[in-house]
Amino acid sequence: MRQPSRSRLALAALALPLAALAESRPPPLQALEAQGLTVHGRFAAPGGLDGYAASANGQAMTVFVTADGEHAVIGNLVDAEGNNLSAAPLDxxxxxxxxxxxxxxxxDSAWIADGRDDAERIVYVFTDPNCPYCRxxxxxxxxxxxAGEVQLRHVMVGILERDSPRLAISLLAADDPSAALAAHEAGTPVEPLDALPRHWELALQExxxxxxxxxxxxxxGLVYRDEDRLATAQGMPSEAALTKILGPRP
Incomplete structure (x- = not known):
C-alpha cells in the first residue's frame, strides 16, 4: 500500500485550519464569497462591527459584519468627523x-532596459514594435x-499588427536588446528572425x-509609482502626465 508523502501530509494539515477559518466566517460573508468576493484579511472596527478587507473584480472594498453575525454592509466606514476608516485597512x-x-x-517579465540600472525611478512600458505612440x-x-534619472523597462508585446509578435521576439532575442530597441525606435527596424526561440514565444505570451x-x-501601457502606490496610464501622455510619470523635467 502506497503511503502519502510528507509534502502531501503537510498540505493536508495546512488545509484543515484554512477550511475551518472559512467555515467560521459569518454567514453573510460566506454568501458574498460564494458570489465571487475575495477576503484578504480581518481588522478591528468600532461600534461592535467586524471589518473585512476584500476585493471583487479587482475592486478593493470593505465589508462590515454586525455583532450578531447575521448582517453585513459593504462600503466605507466614516467617523463623526468624516474620516474614512476603510482606507488604511484596504491599503x-x-x-x-x-x-x-x-x-x-x-x-520577472520579459523586458528591455532603456537607461541606467541605478536610476532613481523605474517605469515599466508595455511596448509594441509597431506602435507609433510607443515611439x-x-x-x-x-x-x-x-540624465540618468529614469530607467524605462520595455515589456515587449505583439498585439497591433500581424508581424508584431515576431518583431517583439526579435528585439528580445537580439545580441544587444537595448541597442536594437533604440535603433528600432529611431527608424532602423529590427531584422525579424526566421525561427523564433520557443522560450521567447512563451515569455511574450506571459x-x-x-x-x-x-x-x-x-x-x-505605463506602470509607475505614484507616491506609495502603483499607478497605470495608457497611450502617449500629455506634458503634465509626463512629469507625473517620469518626475520633474531635467
Missing part, C-alpha cells in the same frame, strides 16, 4: 500586497533617461497575460 491588507505582487510580476513616448522620455491582468488595452 495594508489589499493594495500593498497586490502592489508587491505586481512589482514582482513586472520584474513618440520613447523619444519624449530621452531627457529623463539620458507579457500579454500580465498586460491583460493589469487592465491595460493600449500601448504604450
Amino acid at each position: 495594508r491588507l489589499v493594495r500593498a500586497p497586490r502592489d508587491a505582487e505586481t512589482r514582482q510580476a513586472l520584474a 513618440r513616448f520613447f523619444r519624449a522620455a530621452r531627457p529623463w533617461v539620458e 507579457n500579454h497575460a500580465l498586460m491583460e491582468r493589469l487592465g491595460l488595452v493600449a500601448t504604450p
Whole structure:
C-alpha cells in the first residue's frame, strides 16, 4: 500500500485550519464569497462591527459584519468627523500586497532596459514594435533617461499588427536588446528572425497575460509609482502626465 508523502501530509494539515477559518466566517460573508468576493484579511472596527478587507473584480472594498453575525454592509466606514476608516485597512491588507505582487510580476517579465540600472525611478512600458505612440513616448522620455534619472523597462508585446509578435521576439532575442530597441525606435527596424526561440514565444505570451491582468488595452501601457502606490496610464501622455510619470523635467 502506497503511503502519502510528507509534502502531501503537510498540505493536508495546512488545509484543515484554512477550511475551518472559512467555515467560521459569518454567514453573510460566506454568501458574498460564494458570489465571487475575495477576503484578504480581518481588522478591528468600532461600534461592535467586524471589518473585512476584500476585493471583487479587482475592486478593493470593505465589508462590515454586525455583532450578531447575521448582517453585513459593504462600503466605507466614516467617523463623526468624516474620516474614512476603510482606507488604511484596504491599503495594508489589499493594495500593498497586490502592489508587491505586481512589482514582482513586472520584474520577472520579459523586458528591455532603456537607461541606467541605478536610476532613481523605474517605469515599466508595455511596448509594441509597431506602435507609433510607443515611439513618440520613447523619444519624449530621452531627457529623463539620458540624465540618468529614469530607467524605462520595455515589456515587449505583439498585439497591433500581424508581424508584431515576431518583431517583439526579435528585439528580445537580439545580441544587444537595448541597442536594437533604440535603433528600432529611431527608424532602423529590427531584422525579424526566421525561427523564433520557443522560450521567447512563451515569455511574450506571459507579457500579454500580465498586460491583460493589469487592465491595460493600449500601448504604450505605463506602470509607475505614484507616491506609495502603483499607478497605470495608457497611450502617449500629455506634458503634465509626463512629469507625473517620469518626475520633474531635467
